[in-house]
Structures are given as structure tokens and as C-alpha cells.
Amino acid sequence: MTTKPIAMHPTDMQSLSERSIESTEMKSPAASSVVCATNLGLTFETTDGPVTALSDVNLTVEKGDFVSFIGPSGCGKTTFLRVIADLEKPTSGTITVNGMTPEQARHKRAYGYVFQAAALYPWRTIEKNIALPLEIMGYSAAEQKERVARTLDLVSLTGFGKKYPWQLSGGMQQRASIARALAFDADLLLMDEPFGALDEIVRDHLNEALLKLWAQTNKTICFVTHSIPEAVYLSTKIVVMSPRPGRVTDVIESTLPRERPLDIRETPEFLEIAHRVREGLRAGHSYDV
Amino acid sequence: MERESFLRDRLIPIGTVIVAIVAIWYVAVIFLNAPFERDTAARNGETITFAEIVPKTMAQERPVLPAPHQVAAELWDTTVNKAVTSKRSLVYHAWVTLSATLLGFAMGTVLGILLAIGIVHNRAMDRSLMPWVIASQTIPILAIAPMIIVVLNAIGLSGLLPKALISTYLSFFPVVVGMVKGLRSPEQIQLDLMHTYNASSAQTFWKLRWPSSMPYLFTSLKVAVAISLVGAIVGELPTGAVAGLGARLLAGSYYGQTVQIWAALFMAAGVAALLVVIVGLAHSAVLRRMGARA
Numbered sequence: 001m002t003t004k005p006i007a008m009h010p011t012d013m014q015s016l017s018e019r020s021i022e023s024t025e026m027k028s029p030a031a032s033s034v035v036c037a038t039n040l041g042l043t044f045e046t047t048d049g050p051v052t053a054l055s056d057v058n059l060t061v062e063k064g065d066f067v068s069f070i071g072p073s074g075c076g077k078t079t080f081l082r083v084i085a086d087l088e089k090p091t092s093g094t095i096t097v098n099g100m101t102p103e104q105a106r107h108k109r110a111y112g113y114v115f116q117a118a119a120l121y122p123w124r125t126i127e128k129n130i131a132l133p134l135e136i137m138g139y140s141a142a143e144q145k146e147r148v149a150r151t152l153d154l155v156s157l158t159g160f161g162k163k164y165p166w167q168l169s170g171g172m173q174q175r176a177s178i179a180r181a182l183a184f185d186a187d188l189l190l191m192d193e194p195f196g197a198l199d200e201i202v203r204d205h206l207n208e209a210l211l212k213l214w215a216q217t218n219k220t221i222c223f224v225t226h227s228i229p230e231a232v233y234l235s236t237k238i239v240v241m242s243p244r245p246g247r248v249t250d251v252i253e254s255t256l257p258r259e260r261p262l263d264i265r266e267t268p269e270f271l272e273i274a275h276r277v278r279e280g281l282r283a284g285h286s287y288d289v
Numbered sequence: 290m291e292r293e294s295f296l297r298d299r300l301i302p303i304g305t306v307i308v309a310i311v312a313i314w315y316v317a318v319i320f321l322n323a324p325f326e327r328d329t330a331a332r333n334g335e336t337i338t339f340a341e342i343v344p345k346t347m348a349q350e351r352p353v354l355p356a357p358h359q360v361a362a363e364l365w366d367t368t369v370n371k372a373v374t375s376k377r378s379l380v381y382h383a384w385v386t387l388s389a390t391l392l393g394f395a396m397g398t399v400l401g402i403l404l405a406i407g408i409v410h411n412r413a414m415d416r417s418l419m420p421w422v423i424a425s426q427t428i429p430i431l432a433i434a435p436m437i438i439v440v441l442n443a444i445g446l447s448g449l450l451p452k453a454l455i456s457t458y459l460s461f462f463p464v465v466v467g468m469v470k471g472l473r474s475p476e477q478i479q480l481d482l483m484h485t486y487n488a489s490s491a492q493t494f495w496k497l498r499w500p501s502s503m504p505y506l507f508t509s510l511k512v513a514v515a516i517s518l519v520g521a522i523v524g525e526l527p528t529g530a531v532a533g534l535g536a537r538l539l540a541g542s543y544y545g546q547t548v549q550i551w552a553a554l555f556m557a558a559g560v561a562a563l564l565v566v567i568v569g570l571a572h573s574a575v576l577r578r579m580g581a582r583a
């Protein structure tokens with residue numbers, strides 16, 4: 001962070017307040033954390049009246065965290081990721097991404113986003129789809145080729161690079177979209193139910209691969225899921241959310257080691273965390289009733 | 290197998306329709322041209338039987354409705370038997386009209402695409418331009434064509450360009466409408482993806498909006514190329530142009546040369562069909578290159 005000397009102009013109230021926010025941020029942990037949301041709220045103005053998707057969300061994500069968001073459908077998980085990604089603007093509270101506003105972070109290409117649907121461009125082959133962000137960010141042709149090959153391998157799609165999206169199964173398309181988000185060097189990975197459409201076996205495989213990738217690259221990952229075992233297996237931190245008006249009801253710090261073989265899912269420690277998540281989800285529901 | 294299904298699916302239905310049309314046409318020829326034969330016979334004080342009338346109705350010099358074989362003979366005579374540089378060659382006239390058509394079509398396409406880009410990227414242009422684009426097409430082309438030709442003649446422009454401009458006037462419209470729809474066809478999630486990459490609007494345009502709009506563009510182009518031809522022909526009418534299919538139509542109607550009119554009409558239809566087929570082939574070639582399902 002660059003520390004600018006703060007010149008006070010008492011007459012200029014607006015700049016004064018802006019600067020004081022900036023200066024408090026620098027002292028607070030917000031500056032060092034990857035995502036820091038304080039009293040964050042978002043209300044959509046729809047024709048049927050306002051819809052509150054997020055209210056009073058306080059959360060910090062530290063560098064290297066693997067954070068899972070879990071909660072019933074419509075509780076604002078996607079909306080929260082979209083706020084981080086500067087795809088939605090919060091209507092109250094503040095949020096910083098790498099100590100910047102989400103917009104500044106987006107300009108710096110700070111994150112890769114995996115959408116709930118694969119969103120591949122149908123007129124591009126799989127490798128061309130993966131190369132899309134690389135083209136936009138101006139990587140050289142040689143580097144593009146190398147990165148495409150590497151990420152294809154990472155999601156076990158080697159040999160499918162020349163195929164068009166419609167020639168692949170839904171799960172393979174979703175893996176291609178993950179490869180696309182991994183192809184460039186973003187330290188933050190935002191994943192919105194990336195494995196929701198996949199079968200158990202592929203899911204296990206990709207969960208393992210994702211953990212390996214996370215360990216290797218030291219990326220920070222925000223991951224939305226509906227599956228309690230998946231959340232517990234992957235995360236260092238589990239954020240349990242409750243529906244309408246989109247609150248965080250519990251934040252569970254995982255006590256599991258970072259090194260996690262698949263069969264860790266049968267250990268008592270794992271089951272205990274899973275139990276706590278389930279309790280949290282239940283509590284969230286009773287809030288709704 | 291392939292050939293058989295081509296025969297069954299295409300040739301037989303199309304052939305049946307053509308045979309039916311030709312048959313109806315011959316019947317119409319007999320009934321429309323018979324009064325002239327009866328009048329001629331009556332004037333000469335002769336009586337004439339139906340069986341005698343029938344062959345005569347198909348061999349008149351200036352029939353109300355020429356018989357198909359007369360039109361075919363005229364077409365053959367004016368395309369194959371005349372040098373293409375001759376003023377009596379229909380190929381020559383078709384080329385005159387075609388060159389104006391192609392120039393007008395090209396200008397209309399470029400204009401249409403540019404307007405669509407403006408409309409899609411600029412809210413003010415969307416609001417201010419679109420009503421004018423639509424209004425432009427409510428003015429009958431037959432009313433505006435003579436004015437365009439006369440005004441351009443007055444400033445020393447004649448020949449190809451005024452005709453091409455009328456084609457442009459007609460053909461830019463479907464292109465604007467189609468391209469506005471096409472450039473707006475990307476889904477929100479596809480646009481969001483570009484947003485997360487912090488892509489510039491030029492990058493979003495070339496890598497997303499433009500490829501998305503291709504099916505819409507070619508559908509519009511098929512309409513545009515056909516009405517470009519209409520525009521070029523209409524452009525030849527008001528000035529009494531000496532060359533082009535429009536000129537042939539006009540000259541034919543001055544001198545009651547119905548066979549010539551019908552031959553010119555068929556030539557125009559043939560050229561239009563050819564143009565639409567070419568655009569269609571370009572369409573499927575582009576879609577194939579864009580990885581569309583076979």
C-alpha cells in the first residue's frame with residue numbers, strides 16, 4: 001500500500017470523510033485481508049418491491065483461506081460473490097478486495113470467477129475458450145499455448161482442446177470453465193457452485209484436484225456449495241448463511257489439517273464440523289419460520 | 290441412400306410444384322390470349338374453333354400473357370445467342386443492374402452495421418436514431434426514387450451510383466434491425482465474464498458481440514440482397530435508363546413487348562435467387578467455421 005500524506009482541508013467535508021475512511025482502513029486488518037466486508041447490505045429494487053439479498057454481512061477472508069459459503073437457495077451466496085467481483089454494487093456497508101474497492105480490484109484483474117453455469121462461448125473451441133482471458137490480458141501466443149495445455153491437464157481435459165463446447169458433457173464444460181478461470185494469475189478464485197452439476201466420482205476427483213491446486217498456488221478461494229461434506233472437506237472457513245434477508249449466521253473455522261486425503265471425511269473431527277454446519281443451517285431456517 | 294432422399298425430399302416436391310405452375314400458366318395463356326384471336330377472326334369475317342385458337346394463343350407476337358416456352362425462347366435467345374457486350378443481351382442488362390445491386394448492397398450492409406454498432410453502444414443514438422431508421426422505410430420507395438435520381442443528376446451524379454444509393458436506402462434497414470438484435474444477443478453471464486476480465490468495450494465487441502451477431506447478420510443479409518436488387522431495378526425506372534433490367538422492363542412496356550418483360554422478370558428473379566443462395570452459402574460457411582453443429 002502506498003501511504004499518501006493526508007492534507008486536511010476542513011472546508012472540504014467530502015474529501016475529509018473519504019480520506020478518514022481510507023486511513024482507518026490502512027490501520028485495520030482490512031488492508032492485509034483479501035476480502036473484508038463490514039455491515040454489507042444489498043437490496044435489489046424490483047418491480048415487485050425491494051428484495052434484500054444481503055444484510056449486515058461482516059466477514060474477512062485472509063490470504064490463503066479456502067472459504068465455503070453454504071446456505072439454502074436464495075440466501076444471497078451468489079450475490080455476495082458478485083459483490084466481491086464488482087458485478088453488483090452494495091447498497092450499504094463497505095467491502096474491500098485486496099484493500100481496494102471491488103472496482104479497483106477488478107481493474108487489476110485480481111480474481112478469476114467460475115459462474116454457476118459454464119458460460120463457454122459456443123463458437124470457440126475449448127482451448128480457445130480457455131485462452132479468452134489470456135487474449136484479453138495480452139499474454140503472448142507461446143504463453144497462451146503453454147497455459148492452456150497446463151490448465152487442460154489440471155482439469156483432466158487433455159485431448160479435448162480442439163472440441164467445441166456442445167461436443168462435451170455438462171460436467172466437462174464446467175471443468176473447462178474452471179480451467180478458464182485458472183489460466184491467468186489471479187490470486188483470488190471465486191467459484192459459484194462449480195461442481196453442482198457433476199456426479200459424485202468426478203466431484204471427488206475435482207475436490208482433490210482443487211485442494212492440490214490451492215496448496216500449490218497459495219490462492220485464496222471463495223467457494224459456494226450446497227453440499228455439507230464438500231464444504232467441510234475443502235474449507236479452512238465455512239460461512240453458513242440464512243435466507244431472506246441474507247445474513248451470515250455462523251462462521252466456522254475448520255480444525256482439519258491443510259493436508260487432506262479423501263478418507264479424512266470419515267474421521268470424527270470431520271463429522272463434528274459437518275454436524276456444526278448442519279446445526280447452523282437449521283438455526284438459519286428456524287429464523288426464517 | 291443420400292441421392293434417393295435428395296430425390297424424394299427435394300426434387301419431387303419442387304418438380305411437382307413447377308409442373309403445376311406451368312400447367313396453370315398454359316391454361317391462363319389460352320384464356321387470356323383467346324379474345325384477341327376471336328376478335329381478329331371476327332374482323333376477317335371468319336369463324337374459328339377452340340382447337341384452332343389454342344395453338345395461336347401460344348404464338349402471338351404481343352400476347353397479354355406469353356406462354357412459358359415463348360419466355361424460355363426469348364431468354365435463350367437474349368442470353369446465349371447474343372454477345373454479352375451487345376445492348377440486346379439480357380446478360381449485359383442483368384450485369385448493369387447487378388453491379389448497382391452489389392454496390393448498393395455493400396454500402397447498405399456497411400451503413401447498417403455501423404448504425405447498429407452506434408445504437409447498441411450509445412443510449413442517445415438508440416433513442417434518437419431508431420425512430421428515423423423505421424420512418425425511412427415508411428416512405429414508399431417509388432416516391433423517393435425519382436427524387437434521388439433527379440437530385441443526384443442535378444449535381445452531376447448519374448449512372449451506377451444513384452441506383453446503388455436506392456439499393457442502399459432499402460438494404461440498410463434489415464441490416465440495422467438484425468444487427469441491433471444480434472449485437473444485443475449475448476447472455477448476461479457472457480457479458481459478466483468479460484466484465485470480470487476488465488475487458489475493454491472493443492474487446493467485448495470483437496470477442497463476444499460480433500461473433501454472437503453472425504446468425505442475425507446473415508439472416509438480414511439474405512433479405513437485404515434481394516431488396517437491393519429491387520432497389521436497383523426501381524432506380525432504373527424513373528429516368529428511362531437505357532441499360533439494366535429495369536430499362537428492359539420499361540422499354541418492354543412502352544412497346545407492348547410482353548415477352549421481353551417476362552424474360553426480364555425471370556432474369557431478375559434468377560439473379561435474386563442466385564444472390565440469396567450465395568449469401569446462404571456464405572452463411573453456412575461462416576457458421577461451420579464457428580463450430581456450429583453439422
Ligand SMILES: Nc1ncnc2c1ncn2[C@@H]1O[C@H](COP(=O)(O)OP(=O)(O)OP(=O)(O)O)[C@@H](O)[C@H]1O
Nearest residue numbers: 044046051052053072073074075076077078079080
Ligand atoms: N438481479 C437481481 N434482481 C433482483 N433480485 C435478485 C437479483 N439477483 C438475485 N436476486 C434475489 O436475491 C436473492 C439472493 O439471490 P442469490 O442468487 O444470491 O441466491 P443464492 O444463494 O446464490 O441461491 P442459489 O443457491 O439458488 O444459487 C434471491 O431472493 C434473488 O431472488
Ligand SMILES: [Mg+2]
Nearest residue numbers: 077078116192
Ligand atoms: Mg447462486
